[in-house]
Structures are given as structure tokens and as C-alpha cells.
Amino acid sequence: MNMQSLLKQAQKMQKELAKAEELLNEQTYDSTMGGGVVKVTVKGSMEIETICIDEALLEKDGKEDLEEMLKSAINDALSKAVKDKEQKMNALTGGVKMPGGF
Structure with a gap:
């Protein structure tokens, strides 16, 4: 595989990751x-x-109960968002950690 082909493949993957991240950023998670x-x-x-x-x-x-329920619900929903993003990005990258926040 030559360098130009490898570069094109990397650029394609970067575009796919950026598109996936954009879609994930718009995804909603409920708790x-x-x-x-x-x-x-x-x-x-x-x-x-x-809310x-x-x-x-x-x-x-x-x-106090309301405050605790709000905190728990927010943390649960954020946790769902993080896990979903990690799973989808790992599926695209084959588990390889990408630089630049991907």
C-alpha cells in the first residue's frame, strides 16, 4: 500500500468520524x-x-429529594450519552484511540 492510498484512507476515516460525532452530538438520551x-x-x-x-x-x-433525583437523572443521562458515543466511535475505529478528541 502506497503512502497516497494510506493518506486517502485516513482522510476518509477522519470524515466518517467527524460525521459520526456530529450525529452523536445531536442524539438525545433520557433518564x-x-x-x-x-x-x-x-x-x-x-x-x-x-428537565x-x-x-x-x-x-x-x-x-432535598428533588435535588437528589435531578442530580441522579442528569448523571444517568450523561453516562448513557458517553457510553453510546464510546461504543459507536470504537466500532468505527476498531477500538483504536484516535487523537484530537475522536
Whole structure:
């Protein structure tokens, strides 16, 4: 295999990885806590998309419970996003760690 062919192959893989990362950044991941009274959706770009809190929960004196459920739901949704991104990128790269945040 000559260098030019190898370079073209690397460039093609870089474009595929960039496209996959862009798609993953737009993917959403949901998590619910407390039997569905707290729902969090995050994007693969690690941005919080939505937080929904059942009104019945707001009427209680459970500020600490609400805070804990929010924290747990956010961490769970972010964990799902990270795992999905790692799996999909590893599938593209054959498990080889790529430089530059890929």
C-alpha cells in the first residue's frame, strides 16, 4: 500500500468520524427518577435539553429529594450519552484511540 492510498484512507476515516460525532452530538438520551416524576433529556454534546418535574413533587416539602433525583437523572443521562458515543466511535475505529478528541 502506497503512502497516497494510506493518506486517502485516513482522510476518509477522519470524515466518517467527524460525521459520526456530529450525529452523536445531536442524539438525545433520557433518564427518569422517582417513578417518572423527574425526567431529564441530554444531548450527546453533553448539553441538558430538558428537565421535567411533575407538579405533584413541587407541592411536597421534599427539596432535598428533588435535588437528589435531578442530580441522579442528569448523571444517568450523561453516562448513557458517553457510553453510546464510546461504543459507536470504537466500532468505527476498531477500538483504536484516535487523537484530537475522536
